[in-house]
Every structure is written in C-alpha cells, then in structure tokens.
Amino acid sequence: MNHYPKQPPAKKFKPASPSDQQKRKAAMQCGPSRLSVEEQRRSLPIYQARPHIIGQLRQLDCAVIIGETGSGKTTQIPQYLYEACIGRQGVIAVTQPRRVAAISLATRVSEERKAELSKLVGYTVRFEDATSEETKIKFLTDGMLLREAIGDPLLRMYSVVILDEAHERTIHTDVLFGVVKSAQKKRKEQGKQPLKIIIMSATMDVDMFSRYFNSAPVLYLEGRQHPIQIFYTKESQSDYLQAALVTVFQVHQEVPASHDILVFLTGQEEIEAMTKTCRDISKHLPDSCPQMVVMPLYASLPHFQQLRVFHNAPKGHRKVILSTNIAETSITIPGIKYVVDTGMVKAKKYNPESGLEVLAVQRVSKAQAWQRTGRAGREDSGICYRLYTEDEFENFDEMTVPEIQRCNLASVVLQLLVLKVPDILTFDFMSKPSPDSMQAAVKQLDLLGAVERKENQIVLTPLGKKMAAFPLEPKFSKTILLSPKYHCTEEILTIVSLLSVDSVLHNPPAKRDDVQTARKKFISSEGDHITLLNIYRAFKNLGKNKEWCRENFINGRNMAMVSDVRSQLRDICLKMSMPLESSRTDTQNIRQCLAHGLFMHAAELQPDGTYTTVDTHQLVAIHPSSILFHCKPACIVYNELLHTSKCYMRDLSVVDADWLFEAAPEYFRQKLKTTKK
C-alpha cells in the first residue's frame, strides 16, 4: 500500500503485482471452500497492508481510504480495528447505501469471525435489527445511522464510524458527513470518548473528502480489478439506440458465445423495445452464429425475472443483458466480458424555484462511465465499448451531481433541525445545496407549521418535532398528524404507506385490457387515493393471498412492504398516544384530511380544459396512470409532480376548493393577491 498524504494516485486501473496474482490463482485453484477462513482473509490484496493500516488508523482521528472493488476493505478494516483493540470501548459502525449490502456484509463478517450473526457482528436496517448488547461491529444503512443520530446527535455508542461507498454521495451519506464531523468535534470539546471517522470510497476523487475532514490522510489500497480495454466511437452518434444495437450484433458475430454482454440503457420502455428487436434480429442470423439470450433488467421488473440474469445461458448461447443503471451499483452480474455504454442515463433534476422535479435522459458523468466500464472486469480482463467519442467523454462532468443538490430538501432540513444544528442555513455541507433549495425547504416546512422564527433563528414547533419522528416526507407526516381531527387515522396510515413505497400496481403493457378489467372493481371516482385504499382493504380481507395478487396485477412484494411501513407508522402514532380511529365507509373525511395535508399540491381546472397548480400556476396534466385520467374534476390534490414529456400530477384525489381554503386561509389569501397583480 502506498501512502498519499495529499495528491491522489494518477492511475485509474492499477494492475495487481505478479506475486499477488500467483497467490490469488493458487487460492482460486484450491477453491475457496478448501481454504480456511483465516487463509482466505490472508489471500486478500489488503492483507499485506494490514500492519500499516492498523498503525495509521490507531493514531488518526479521520482517514480517507480508497480501495478498488475487490480490495476487501469493507469486510477487513472493521475486523482489523477490532483485532487491534482500536475502538473496543464502543461499537464500530459501517454504513452502506443499500439494505442488501448491509445485511450480506454483516453475514459475511460474522462468518469470518466464526460468530453467530447479531452477536459480535450485526446489522440494523429498517424493519430489521440483528444486533445485541455484545455487538461490536455493526453494519447499517446510512439512513438508519441518520435516524439513530436523531436520538443521539453525538452518536455516543459508537467509537468508530466508517462511511462506506462515500463516492456514491447519497443524500443520507452527505448529511452524515456533517453529523459525524460535528459529533467528533463536540465529543472532543466535552472531553468524551473520541470518535474516529473513516471515509471509504472506490474512486480517486477524494480531495474533497480529505479537505472536508481537516486534511485527513488518504490511504490507497490495491484492488482486484482486471485490465479493461476501452474503445470510443470515431464519430459522435446521433442515435445511441441504433449504435448500441449495431455494437451488440457486431460483438455477437465475432466473439465466443461464452462472453456475455451488458448494455447500459436508460429506461423500461427503451429496454423492452430493444429486447424485442434483439430477439427478432437474432432469429435471422446464420447458423454459424451463437444463439442469443436477451434479458431485460430494471428495478420495476418482477423479482424472479431480475434473478434470471444470474443464471448462466445454456452452452453455445450468449447472454445479452439490457439494463438501466441498476447494474451500475445495485446488482453485480458475474461473468460480464463486454460492456456497451450508451453514455446516457435517466435521472432526476430538481428546480428549487418551481419545486419541479424533472426526470430526463442525460449524459452520464465520467465517474459513472468508469463505474460502468468496471463492470466488464470483475472476473477477468474485459472490453468496454463507449458509444461516444473520446472528446465527448472529456467534456462529461467529472462527478455526478450529489443527490443533495438535486432534491427537495424539506426532509433534510427537518432532520437537521431536530438534530439541533445551530443554524441550518450555514450547515457545514461538503457540497452545499443552493441557498434557493434551502429557502424553499424552510418555506415548505413553515407552511406545514413545522418551523417558526425565534430571535432570528429557525426552530422547530412542537408539531415539527412530532413530524420528525416519522420516516416520511414532511407533508405525509403532517397528514397523519392531522388525521385524528377527521377521525380517519387508520385510513390515512394506509394511504400514506401506499404512497411512500414503490407502486403496488403491476402494469404489463401486453396485458393492458386484462389489467383494466381486473382493476375495475376497486376504482373510486373520488380518485387514486381511495382506489388504492380499496385495493389494500381487499388485499387484507383476502388474507394477503398470492394468487389474488397475480389475478389482480398487484405486486405482492410491494404490498408486503406497505404492511411493514404501515405497522411502523402505526407504532409511532401509538407512542405519541394518538387516537387511532377508522372512518369506515365514510370517504369524504379522508379526502378532507388529504386536502388539508396536501394543500400545497393542489390544481384547478381552467376554462380551456387544462389544469394549473394553485401554488405557482404551472401548467400540469393528469398522469395517464391515474384513475382520473379521463375525468375533469374542478379541483384536485396530488401526491407529486413529475416532469417527463409533460408536467404530470401523480396520485390524485378530487377535493372541494373550500376544504383547501379552510386548510390554509392565509396561504390562499396571499395566492389570490398575487394572482390579481
């Protein structure tokens, strides 16, 4: 291992030394199962650096560790710390952006320690806590550590916090940067047990991490990345889909069938269309050509279909996987030899002025392109075709804009306030969100009654404090807290749960008529919220039947998630001693409650048949997925706006204009004034 105090290493891909490779080969030949756990750990590239890592981490308060994929940093470093008695007085926390990663890492490390999971090594994710009093190494999602910080901003039970996958810059990791930095400083000032902070990243762009954590030293680890050959197009491609198609079939006709291809595209529709085209073309190829097995891959694809990408294609067949960026980080497919990168991604942008989220196809960043390329070299050397010129690549943004600069910040600001951050507008973010975004979030919280000004400081109201207890967007927490007034808390809990997980409605385009027929019996003319409520009630009454889900095109997994979320929210209500009433058959008061909670998201029918939002007079349309798509109610509230080809409102309810006015008289009085001007 090299030690770089300031400048990051120059090379993107560093080949492992020959002796390493020999050792690894030997290990592979023996087969992992025949090596003892200890031997396996020693065969990892990181092992040679163990004494140096321990020596460094023992004396440092903050450190940044860069390790390529396969370096073993995430499983080994927590154990090295534990073995060297660093941080034994408390718990070593390791955060992950994803649940599955936290769980599988904890399982792996507890196996290496020959300890039962949840004893020495455990994990905590939403709905699942596999830890105990004995737990000394704890894997958890970044969101979970942030939740814990609300209970204790100094994170006193932890002696070390390792923020892993920091390069992904999730909104939770970004807030945690500030939270752990402040906790470390305060603990030092108060003479408490020190907090050690370790930032782990897979990319070289670590200057910013180091600078933010008081010029923390950077330790560089070698990985197991195999060399990857990169090809750019000679000319700029105007049609990336056509270019991808041509590239796939060129490779297909030239290389052995055992070499699988992974293509990065932007979305479901595009992937389904390309899947069909590939299948059609491959039928008409000469017999000398291998067979092609084409597999789509995207998040809303049913689980069992996602799992197909892990199965080997039959002998003489080539696997071609057409994927969204889900294959960039979340799903690792073994055996990929060729990557085709269109250089495009569908991603959300946020405009704080209009409060509008725009979902658009755009260029990837350089970091993202490297991540995609890396997917070709996980088991052996690979090849990556970039469907753009090298000049174009040079003009890509270096990094993907961190999530915190692309989101509505209402939840983040609420969280910072409950953490008692002295002045949220000057909070020490690594990458500051725009002042507009912060102001917009404060304004939104103010309208919800969550904040007030006291001596020129923004502070939480008692209502705001209650809102922060829910793992929800503030507008949903508010709606739940309003529900006792309308005697419909049970129903609102159901609706909010349905709205805060992925859609429970499964819409296979090929079976559109069947879907419509099946769904008819649940439809309420009052809108999507009541319709969803009807579906949930039917699901519960029929004992959560799998067969029923299939017949009615309901995603059972997401439905189960709704149940979990609902019981979590219900528990929080009970802890607050909220009365839990059901409105039974009365749906008007449910819509009144929704109108009151979502008054900022209201739209009115105009004389010309279009809709404009009450808030900013933005031209909007009813999303085609809505029950109300063919209807024209005068006044509606919606869950969210999403700008794709048009500005669409999703998840609507019909409401009375009067209800909105009663919910926020002052707000609507001002709106009327500004309209008249």
Place this chain on the structure above:
DNA sequence: GAGCACTGC
C-alpha cells in the same frame, strides 16, 4: 390526450 432512473428512513 398516453407513461415511470435508482435508493432509503
């Protein structure tokens, strides 16, 4: 008149 990248509490 016609559509939805990916996570997470």
